Amino acid sequence: MVPSKLFAKVAAPVVARGYASVAKATVASTSNGIKVAAAADSEADSQLASISLVIKAGSRYETAENAGAAHYLKAFGFRNTQSRTSFRTIREAELNGATLTAEATRENITYRVQCFKEAVPYFVEVLGDIATATKFAEHEFRDVAKLVALESLSARTNPATRALDGVHQAAFRGGLGNSLYALESSPVNTGDAVRQYALEALNSGRVAVVGTGIDADTLARLVGESKLSTLASGSTATEAAAKFNGGVQQIYESAAPLSHYALAFSCEPQSAQLLGNLLGTQRRLKWNSGASALARLAASEGFGADAFSFAYSDAGLVGVLVTAPSTQIKGAVEKVAATIQKDVAGATTEAIQRAVAATKLDVAEELATQRGALRVLSQIALGQSATTAETIEEAASKLSSAAANVFKSKPVAASVGLSQSTAYVDTLGF
């Protein structure tokens, strides 16, 4: 079954696509050591640009004393600073026709602006302002805390998110295992605590500015003229190396009629996306259940199986999230585990080819968006492993042996459901 999207692209003549080519990314550096990376636009008549301030302050860098601070720091993006109020920042962004976004991943916190090319100097100044002069006022903290509480509650009550969070905790314990969300038990309860966390992270070794629709030298000059040039020169963060602990299971008790079970394997970050596509649960064709063994199993047995993959700078996770009624979850998980060991660990050449093609498509589509291009540029700037067409090519040649190694190793699991009906990861035969 050839996915129709891919077929159409192969059949059409190869035309140079107008998107920011990350392959031509250039990395510059400001006087105090902030890395700046930008991709030259291959479509010169695009009016759009985007810039991103990336700080290595994700949940990985939280300690017990400031657990949840990364989530708060993300929520404090574009808030009151010494020189402009949050209201003014947002109104001026609206007048300029720009979108402001704050995101937090396990490794980085990103403040992103998508705007017109003429407005880039203004927004570089805004990013410099929020990096160095955010007030973190107590009355603001109360508003931010409400937003953070809502996001955390939404995440906790979403069983899929909870299972994926749990799988990280089971696999990595501290560091990468820290929850993305500030829990109710978070010790962060003042603006000062968030400021402390931000100050620790805001040195030039842990900060990068990346952009599309602008060249690296111009961006480096703008960053040098902004308040970011006043950041202390610091070394990059020394995070503890991520260590995967196989065979661990995180159980969340839930009496809901639908149970969720996330099964995750440790892998190299470069091959995480490839292995996720090898599990092959994503529907590439509408009204069709998928061609891979796992997808066919899920369709015929009537449960849900969704592959996931995460790539971090020194670790990767790949696995499948099984969704089934509570009475059937144990059987479903055991069948999924058996299929993985038989059909995915020993995947056929055709399955490998399909996975490689699908991954190349996914990567190309992501790089065509501003967000995806910025993400890869920030990985390049901060020296984290970047997912580009070249790295996919390299990993694809070793995919078969990688699959055999990864899907025969001991996985971790997180189950959200009745603990009496759950499958235990050490009984799955790995």
Added chain:
Amino acid sequence: MEPIARALQNNGAFRSLCKPLAKTWVNLSGYRRLRYDDLLREETPIMQEAIGRLNRAETDGRVYRQKRAFQLSLSHQELPYSQWTKPEDDYKYLQPLVEEVTAEHAERDAFNSMTVVRK
């Protein structure tokens, strides 16, 4: 006249000349059982917002002074001199917040009524 008045007000020598008279004036005015910022009229939206932004310690102090003053007024008593507000405690704890809130309201009004001119 105004620049002369301002220059005189900001003149350090003139201020130190007036200081003793000012101290006597403040003591005789009798407000130093509370703080000056306790006397500001609070029944306006801006003041309510500013009071809402006080930290816990300041709010507690403000409420305590108010309750003490009310109780003394009710029982027709006076606070002994040793418990009056010390000059170093009579600082502007609320006025800066009021100015901040006023500026925020003014900024909102300005943005709401601006004309955008595209160059």
